[in-house]
Amino acid sequence: MSSASIFPPWLKKTLLSAETVYRTYDAIKDAGANTVCEASQCPNLNECFSKGHATFLILGSVCTRPCGFCAAVCGQPLPPDPREGFRILKVVKSLAIDYVIITSVTRDDLPDGGAAHYGDVIETLRAYNERLQIELLIPDFKGMRRSIEFVASYSPDIFGHNIETVPRLYREVRPAADYNRSLDVLRWAKESRPGLVTKSAILLGFGEETDEVTECMKGLRSVGCDILNIGQYLRPSGRQISVKRFVEPAEFKDLEDIGYGMGFKSVSSGPFVRSSYNQKEVLRTW
Numbered sequence: 001m002s003s004a005s006i007f008p009p010w011l012k013k014t015l016l017s018a019e020t021v022y023r024t025y026d027a028i029k030d031a032g033a034n035t036v037c038e039a040s041q042c043p044n045l046n047e048c049f050s051k052g053h054a055t056f057l058i059l060g061s062v063c064t065r066p067c068g069f070c071a072a073v074c075g076q077p078l079p080p081d082p083r084e085g086f087r088i089l090k091v092v093k094s095l096a097i098d099y100v101i102i103t104s105v106t107r108d109d110l111p112d113g114g115a116a117h118y119g120d121v122i123e124t125l126r127a128y129n130e131r132l133q134i135e136l137l138i139p140d141f142k143g144m145r146r147s148i149e150f151v152a153s154y155s156p157d158i159f160g161h162n163i164e165t166v167p168r169l170y171r172e173v174r175p176a177a178d179y180n181r182s183l184d185v186l187r188w189a190k191e192s193r194p195g196l197v198t199k200s201a202i203l204l205g206f207g208e209e210t211d212e213v214t215e216c217m218k219g220l221r222s223v224g225c226d227i228l229n230i231g232q233y234l235r236p237s238g239r240q241i242s243v244k245r246f247v248e249p250a251e252f253k254d255l256e257d258i259g260y261g262m263g264f265k266s267v268s269s270g271p272f273v274r275s276s277y278n279q280k281e282v283l284r285t286w
Helices: 019-031 045-050 084-095 115-128 145-152 167-173 179-192 210-222 249-262 279-284
Strands: 055-058 099-104 133-137 158-160 198-204 227-232 266-269
Touching: 019 045, 019 084, 055 084, 055 115, 084 099, 084 115, 099 115, 115 133, 115 145, 145 179, 167 210, 179 198, 179 210, 198 210, 210 227, 210 249, 227 249, 249 266
Parallel strands: 055 099, 099 133, 133 158, 158 198, 198 227, 227 266
Antiparallel strands: none
16 A cells, blocks of 8 residues: 555644643753654654653664664764763753653664663662652663663663564564564563563554554563553654554554453553553553
């Protein structure tokens, strides 16, 4: 199927002009922090900023992997900035954030993939407030179990790693990643820290079949994944791979029901769902 060019009605959002949108944006810029909201051109940026929510991006803003779906700049990154944790902390204080979401670019150039830097950032935030809730969305650290277990040892409230798509499409969507390695990330984290809440996400619209998606869901449950988010891939620019299909809301609802039937503790499935979309609200229902 050729790339879909006209958005269906369920993919239209109303932009908010709330004062909090600009307050969140200004706080992030004033601190010199990076967010994946901006780097990925997330369609929920306006909505999340209006609530004072943001997902912080660490290890710089330049990624070492050229994923076919991602808007992040790919190239040779600079060494990690030791002040990144303090930049995030400045935003946390300014906006009185009590639930912090942290992700990163992939840093295959670093011996540990950036795991130590994750630890430094978490320590900086918890030194300010040990009750601060922290959700992580980590890369695969090239499958280095020691790095994965090191980050898990900080006991984040949620430990996330996304599989993104079905194995058949990895060569196009995630050419430097591996589906089984991603499952291992979640497995090893859970094994090293019993009780750790793990999470993953899948984007639809790359050309996957429904049975392939449900097989991935089974794979995630087989490694004890607790939370699953499923959303619609939206092409950030002409540089990324095209959208093959816009999935209807009813199909997302079917996948949500299937997920709960498999035993996931939480399933968020819808066109605008992303890795950490409204996760704070979801946790309140547990």
